[in-house]
Every structure is written in structure tokens, then in C-alpha cells.
Amino acid sequence: MNAAILSTGDELIIGKTLDTNAYWLINQLTNLNVNVVCQIDVGDVKSEIRWGLESAISHAELVVMTGGLGPTDDDLTRFVLAEMLGVELLLHEPSLRQIENFFAARNRPMNERNRVQAMIPQGAEVLDNPNGTAPGIKVSIGQCAIFCLPGVPREMKGMFDLYVKPWVLERTPQTHFFRKLHCIGIGESDLVHKIDDLVREHRSKVIFGTTANEGIISIGLAGKDKSALDALERAIQLRLGNIIFGCDDQTLPECVGALLRQRRQTLATAESCTGGLLGKILTDPPGASDYYLGGFVCYSNTLKHNLLSVPEELLITHGAVSDPAAQAMARGALMKTNADWALSVTGIAGPTGETAEKPVGLVYIGLAGKNGTQQVREFRFGSPGREVVRFRAAISALDMLRHAMSD
Known part of the structure; x- marks a missing residue:
């Protein structure tokens, strides 16, 4: 089966937004043994959307289209579909009720503009959206099936799994x-x-x-x-x-979380240069409260001392970016939370703050455990940019804990 991806949105074609939806869809379809023959981005203009659809249909039996299902004037997907099918847009009452209930559940009034999201081309199949207000639309033009999904990634991914994936599996034997x-x-x-x-x-x-x-x-x-x-x-x-x-789809935070859950152990964090990023990625997987107790974001030396009991003399002698400081931060987090494990991160993310002895990218990661474990590792990530240094530090901390639990 050949497939085409069509993404709509002015923000995509002027370089303001990266089309991560298309990347994700291509990966999912390829894993389902579908041959993705093209990926097209078009702006929020009827003629461009129609050209994109016609081009995609001419090359594929399946088109997955994202975007243009919202309530604003530049959301044009439903109008282009109706024109191409030669039908009217009709109000789909169940979708309207679902949209109204969506706002009512959040104690918010529904703007009258949202009614347009319940307008569906006559004869089209409505795809309920469990995570948002925009229902999807499925139509057939010739021998091509067209699935129109919201552009919001979380909504799009959920609806792909609900509607597109089962449709593909019914028609495509697994040969790869x-x-x-x-x-x-x-x-x-x-x-x-x-x-x-x-x-x-x-x-x-x-x-x-x-x-x-x-x-x-x-x-x-x-x-x-x-x-x-x-x-x-x-x-x-x-x-x-x-x-x-x-x-496959497993992430490092998920794997570390699974190990903690399996061992019935808990974790606390003490962060400086990562500014809470380690805690953030630890809590990305659902159910992280089973093992993650919480963390301290101590950017200043004052908070390192007041919250984590890092001795002031240590900070004066060795500095906040040092092996002893990382060790003391991890021990402090362990004692304050009574966790089984504690991780600490302190370093220089850049682009400023370096010295001759302590360059940008220098990070110390500490690990302390109730079992007596005390480790500190020095990392030198160079100067790839502040965001990269912080991310590399966070995943390196998780990997230290993973190895400690696996040894």
C-alpha cells in the first residue's frame, strides 16, 4: 500500500514550526509495512490545500492529512473536502454536543466559532476526538481513503491509533x-x-x-x-x-522508572544547572509518582546550603561546580526525603560562567543510595549549546542510576 502525508499550516511553510507530525506519521506507517511515497506541506490557502490533496491522491491509496480542523478562518480542510466531493457541509449534532460537553467539563463557555468544527461534508465519516474539540473526517475519493486529523500532536497521535492504524492493519499483511x-x-x-x-x-x-x-x-x-x-x-x-x-518506543526515563518500580524503591533529585529538567523527564511517563518523590532546584549557593545542607565552607573552597558539591547535594537530598536513591546535577551549561579551570560543558553528577552507594562522575560535554548540555546531563544522571540498580 502506498501512502501520502499532507500537512497544512502557514507556520510550516514559513519555517516557524517543524513538521514533527509528518515525521511521526511516516515512522508509524513504515512500521505497518506501508510505503510512504511523499510528504507535502501546504499553507492555509484553499487552492494550495486542494493542490496538495490532488497530488497526494494521484500517488497513493491512503492519505493522512493533518491540520485545518480548528474553529478559525484559516482552518479550511472541511471546506476543501466539501468542494472536491461536490457536497454541502452539514451540522453533525453528536459532534456539536461533544464539543459543548468538552467546554462544560472545563467550566468554560463555548465560543460560537467552535460550532464550525461540527460541520462535516455530507456523507463523510466522523472520527471522534477523545482529546480535543476537533473531530476528524474520513472520506474516499476514487480508490483513495483520506483521513483528516487535527494538527495538535497529542490529538493526532491518539486518533491515528484509534482509526488509521486499525484500517491499515485490516488491509496490509506484515511482510517486513x-x-x-x-x-x-x-x-x-x-x-x-x-x-x-x-x-x-x-x-x-x-x-x-x-x-x-x-x-x-x-x-x-x-x-x-x-x-x-x-x-x-x-x-x-x-x-x-x-x-x-x-x-522500540521505550525511553530512558521509562526504563529507569520500571527498574525503580520493580525494586519498590524511590528516587529524589537535587538540581542546579539542569533547573528541574531531570525531574521533568522523570515525570514524563505516567505513574511516576510510584517511585519519584520529588526534587530540589537549588540554583544559588544559599539554597544549596539552606535546603540540602551543603556546607558553606565546602562551597567556598571547592565551588558549586565540583565533585564535593555534587556529593553533598546528593547526600542532602537523600537525607531530606528518605528516598532510596538521590541524584544530583551541578555544572556550567553556558554560554557564560566558565573559567579557565571550569569550562562550559563541565558537569558533575552525584548519586547516593540508602545502601551506602556514593558516586560522583565528571562529564565534559563541550559547548554544543545550553539546551544540549542540560539534556545530556539529565540523561547521564539517569544512566548512572540505571547502572547502579543493575550491578
């Missing part, structure tokens, strides 16, 4: 198999060198590739022969061991 293995603590070139002989042994039956994303290296495997793919996966896991932290 895919697997991803996520690694941390090793460079991409070193990783490839480490498993090169295994990859060459299976090259005739399994496609191999790697992608790097700020310290996390993902190995991609694909092929028609599931037994060959499984054999290579097992061999790579045996060779790399604990370098691999998860597979």
Missing part, C-alpha cells in the same frame, strides 16, 4: 519486521565497530542502521526474515549488554 535498540554511554562509531562482524554476518537478510540523538544511539533493524532479525538482535544484545537500555 522492525526493531530498535536504544543505547547510551558509547559513541556511534565505537558502537558500530563493536558489532560490525555481527552486522556483516546478517547483512543479506537484515538492514542495519544507526541514528544519534544527543547521547542516545538507536540501532535500527529491518527485514522480511523475522528469524534472521531476531538472531541478530539477540547477538547484538549479548555483545553490548548493559549499553542497551531499551527497545
Whole structure:
């Protein structure tokens, strides 16, 4: 089956917003053995949207379209569909009630403009949206099925799983198999060198590739022969061991959370340069309250002393960005919260604040445990930018804890 992705929105074509929806959709459809032949971005202009739809339909049996279902004047998807089908827009009463209930549940009045979101081309299938006000629309033009989904990523992803994925699975046999293995603590070139002989042994039956994303290296495997793919996966896991932290859609925070939950243990954090980012990614997975007690964001030395009992003499002698400071912060968080584990992060994210002895990218990560564990590691992330240094520090802290729990 061939598919096309069509994204609408002026913000996409003037470079103000990255089309992450299309990237996600292409990945999902490829994993379902669908051949994505094109991805088109168009502005909020009727003629451009119609051109995009006609182009997509001419190349594919499935079109997944995102955006243009909102209540404002530049949300034009429903109007273009009606014109192309030669039908009227009709008020869909169940959708209107659902929109009204959405606002009532939030104790907010519904603006009259939102009524247009319940206007559906005559004969189209309405796709309920459990996470927002904009229902989706499914129509057929010739031999092509068109799914129109909201542009809000969370809403779009939920509706893809509810409607598009089952539709595809009914029509597409699984002829290709895919697997991803996520690694941390090793460079991409070193990783490839480490498993090169295994990859060459299976090259005739399994496609191999790697992608790097700020310290996390993902190995991609694909092929028609599931037994060959499984054999290579097992061999790579045996060779790399604990370098691999998860597979497919698993994230590092999810994997660390699963280990904590399995061990019935808790975690607290003490952050300086990451400014709460470590706590944020720890609580991205639902159910994080099972193991994450909370954290301290202590940017100033005063708060490090007052909240975490870091000795003032230590901060004067060694500085806040130091091995002793990271150690004291982790111990302080452990004592204040009575958690089983505590992580601390202190460093220089940049672009300012460096000295000759302490450059931008220098980070100390501390780990303390009720079992007596006390570790501090020094990291030098260089100057890739403030955001990157902070992210690399946060995931490195999680990886330290993962190794401590796995040893």
C-alpha cells in the first residue's frame, strides 16, 4: 500500500514550526509495512490545500492529512473536502454536543466559532476526538481513503491509533519486521565497530542502521526474515549488554522508572544547572509518582546550603561546580526525603560562567543510595549549546542510576 502525508499550516511553510507530525506519521506507517511515497506541506490557502490533496491522491491509496480542523478562518480542510466531493457541509449534532460537553467539563463557555468544527461534508465519516474539540473526517475519493486529523500532536497521535492504524492493519499483511535498540554511554562509531562482524554476518537478510540523538544511539533493524532479525538482535544484545537500555518506543526515563518500580524503591533529585529538567523527564511517563518523590532546584549557593545542607565552607573552597558539591547535594537530598536513591546535577551549561579551570560543558553528577552507594562522575560535554548540555546531563544522571540498580 502506498501512502501520502499532507500537512497544512502557514507556520510550516514559513519555517516557524517543524513538521514533527509528518515525521511521526511516516515512522508509524513504515512500521505497518506501508510505503510512504511523499510528504507535502501546504499553507492555509484553499487552492494550495486542494493542490496538495490532488497530488497526494494521484500517488497513493491512503492519505493522512493533518491540520485545518480548528474553529478559525484559516482552518479550511472541511471546506476543501466539501468542494472536491461536490457536497454541502452539514451540522453533525453528536459532534456539536461533544464539543459543548468538552467546554462544560472545563467550566468554560463555548465560543460560537467552535460550532464550525461540527460541520462535516455530507456523507463523510466522523472520527471522534477523545482529546480535543476537533473531530476528524474520513472520506474516499476514487480508490483513495483520506483521513483528516487535527494538527495538535497529542490529538493526532491518539486518533491515528484509534482509526488509521486499525484500517491499515485490516488491509496490509506484515511482510517486513522492525526493531530498535536504544543505547547510551558509547559513541556511534565505537558502537558500530563493536558489532560490525555481527552486522556483516546478517547483512543479506537484515538492514542495519544507526541514528544519534544527543547521547542516545538507536540501532535500527529491518527485514522480511523475522528469524534472521531476531538472531541478530539477540547477538547484538549479548555483545553490548548493559549499553542497551531499551527497545522500540521505550525511553530512558521509562526504563529507569520500571527498574525503580520493580525494586519498590524511590528516587529524589537535587538540581542546579539542569533547573528541574531531570525531574521533568522523570515525570514524563505516567505513574511516576510510584517511585519519584520529588526534587530540589537549588540554583544559588544559599539554597544549596539552606535546603540540602551543603556546607558553606565546602562551597567556598571547592565551588558549586565540583565533585564535593555534587556529593553533598546528593547526600542532602537523600537525607531530606528518605528516598532510596538521590541524584544530583551541578555544572556550567553556558554560554557564560566558565573559567579557565571550569569550562562550559563541565558537569558533575552525584548519586547516593540508602545502601551506602556514593558516586560522583565528571562529564565534559563541550559547548554544543545550553539546551544540549542540560539534556545530556539529565540523561547521564539517569544512566548512572540505571547502572547502579543493575550491578
